[in-house]
Amino acid sequence: xxxxxxxxxxxxxxxxxxxxxxxxxxxxxxxxxxxxxxxxxxxxxxxxxxxxxxxxxxxxxxxxxxxxxxxxxxxxxxxxxxxxxxxxxxxxxxxxxxxxxxxxxxxxxxxxxxxxxxxxxxxxxxxxxxxxxxxxxxxxxxxxxxxxxxxxxxxxxxxxxxxxxxxxxxxxxxxxxxxxxxxxxxxxxxxxxxxxxxxxxxxxxxxxxxxxxxxxxxxxxxxxxxxxxxxxxxxxxxxxxxxxxxxxxxxxxxxxxxxxxxxxxxxxxxxxxxxxxxxxxxxxxxxxxxxxxxxxxxxxxxxxxxxxxxxxxxxxxxxxxxxxxxxxxxxxxxxxxxxxxxxxxxxxxxxx
Numbered sequence: 001x002x003x004x005x006x007x008x009x010x011x012x013x014x015x016x017x018x019x020x021x022x023x024x025x026x027x028x029x030x031x032x033x034x035x036x037x038x039x040x041x042x043x044x045x046x047x048x049x050x051x052x053x054x055x056x057x058x059x060x061x062x063x064x065x066x067x068x069x070x071x072x073x074x075x076x077x078x079x080x081x082x083x084x085x086x087x088x089x090x091x092x093x094x095x096x097x098x099x100x101x102x103x104x105x106x107x108x109x110x111x112x113x114x115x116x117x118x119x120x121x122x123x124x125x126x127x128x129x130x131x132x133x134x135x136x137x138x139x140x141x142x143x144x145x146x147x148x149x150x151x152x153x154x155x156x157x158x159x160x161x162x163x164x165x166x167x168x169x170x171x172x173x174x175x176x177x178x179x180x181x182x183x184x185x186x187x188x189x190x191x192x193x194x195x196x197x198x199x200x201x202x203x204x205x206x207x208x209x210x211x212x213x214x215x216x217x218x219x220x221x222x223x224x225x226x227x228x229x230x231x232x233x234x235x236x237x238x239x240x241x242x243x244x245x246x247x248x249x250x251x252x253x254x255x256x257x258x259x260x261x262x263x264x265x266x267x268x269x270x271x272x273x274x275x276x277x278x279x280x281x282x283x284x285x286x287x288x289x290x291x292x293x294x295x296x297x298x299x300x301x302x303x304x305x306x307x308x309x310x311x312x313x314x315x316x317x318x319x320x321x322x323x324x325x326x327x328x329x330x331x332x333x334x335x336x337x338x339x340x341x342x343x344x345x346x347x348x349x350x351x352x
Contacts, residue, residue: 012053020049071101072128072320073121077109082295083265083312087132087162090316098324100127111136118148118159128158128174128323130316134210135164142167149173158323162315164209166334174326175334176319180210183308183339184217185224187290188262190306190341192225194349196260196288200233202247202272203264211239214264214292233258237268244271252279259287259350266291266298269305273346288347303345311337 018025023042030038031046038046049055072095076084088104095102103126107113114131121129129152135141146167149159153172160174167173191199201218205211215234222229233256237243244263251258252275261276263269269291276283283289283303291298294309318335326333 012055016053017046017049017055020053021045070099071095071103071124071126072130072323073103073105073117073124073126075105075107075114075117075121075129075131077107077133079104079106081267082297083293083310084132086295086312087316090313090318091130091320092316093313094317094320098320100320100324111138111141115141115144115148118145118152122148122152122155122157125155126157128160128320130160130162130319130323131164132162133164134205134208135161137207137209137212146171158326160319160323162319173333174319174323176315176322176337177335178310178315178337179339180213181217181220183292183310183341184214184262185221186217186339187292187306187308187341188218188221189224190343191260191262191288191290191347192221192227194260194288194347196350197227198230198233198258199260199262200235200251200256200258201229201262201264202235202237203239203243203268204234204236205238205264206236211264218262232256237264239265239268241267241271241274244268244273245275246271248272248275249279252276252281260347261287261289263289263291266293266295266301266305266307269307269346270297270301273301273305284346284348288350290347294342298342299344301346306344306347307342308339309342310339 014025014028018028023046027038027042028046031043072091074088074091076088078084092102105117107117118129118131149167149171152159158174160176162176163178165177166175188199201215204215219229235247237247248261248271261272263272269289272289273283276287281287291305291307294307298305298307314337322329322333322335
């Protein structure tokens with residue numbers, strides 16, 4: 001007996017489609033799975049029969065058959081963040097070009113939710129599960145992600161890490177990074193070359209790989225020039241505008257001496273600029289301010305923000321392309337895309 005659909009009439013089955021198309025049920029299954037060659041004329045008849053019968057694919061049955069569901073999952077902390085939104089655009093564009101649907105999943109910065117979403121997407125047989133943003137540097141989290149990479153691989157899917165480091169040798173995952181540490185190194189070198197010596201770094205997030213790499217680049221630039229960064233000017237926080245505002249207001253209230261601020265992200269920089277303006281500190285005349293990400297709002301801040309530019313959309317497109325064509329591109333599964341600094345009006349030589 002056939003199941004009943006939402007309209008109250010019996011839902012069509014694979015056998016109904018096979019009868020209408022004049023083929024066997026196994027041929028219909030091959031067309032649905034897309035894993036076996038089927039003559040073009042036969043495929044056309046099957047697809048026409050599916051449309052005429054309003055046949056809906058049973059995702060669970062497909063999963064039992066070992067086929068993927070022609071989709072990619074995009075896993076992010078916060079869907080409203082410009083950093084994620086522009087990578088998502090690249091993912092969606094490439095997924096569409098590859099004939100895949102794109103599913104968006106948010107985790108709200110919770111590492112456990114990341115693991116739960118990846119597990120769910122494995123069960124749903126997504127072609128690829130693309131996890132974006134910094135990784136939490138604890139052994140349990142890394143072990144679980146490694147487990148899921150192998151589980152996805154066994155299911156014919158692929159774990160893709162965007163903007164985070166590899167899980168280790170032999171782990172079946174696609175990695176698309178950007179040159180995070182060297183971007184911070186270049187920006188810090190720019191500030192130091194202007195003559196700044198008291199540079200505050202605002203927005204260090206303990207245990208987050210993205211933050212750790214940026215702080216490493218900041219410190220390495222000082223060391224390269226034979227200078228020492230003041231640890232008291234490295235302020236912990238989050239990648240948020242409110243963090244930038246609060247941290248800067250606290251530095252001003254404590255009468256800390258600084259002639260430049262390296263904000264961990266452009267959103268942090270927006271808060272920094274607000275606090276400096278409220279405190280009567282001129283940018284860039286009194287203090288230079290720089291950010292990281294080059295999100296669209298960076299050019300609209302006042303003054304326009306000097307920042308590190310990341311190829312957001314290219315990260316997304318590359319992630320999808322490499323994951324879906326991993327058998328054709330086995331030696332290209334770890335890519336590092338370049339970054340560069342964009343100099344605008346928020347920086348100048350001190351005391352000019």
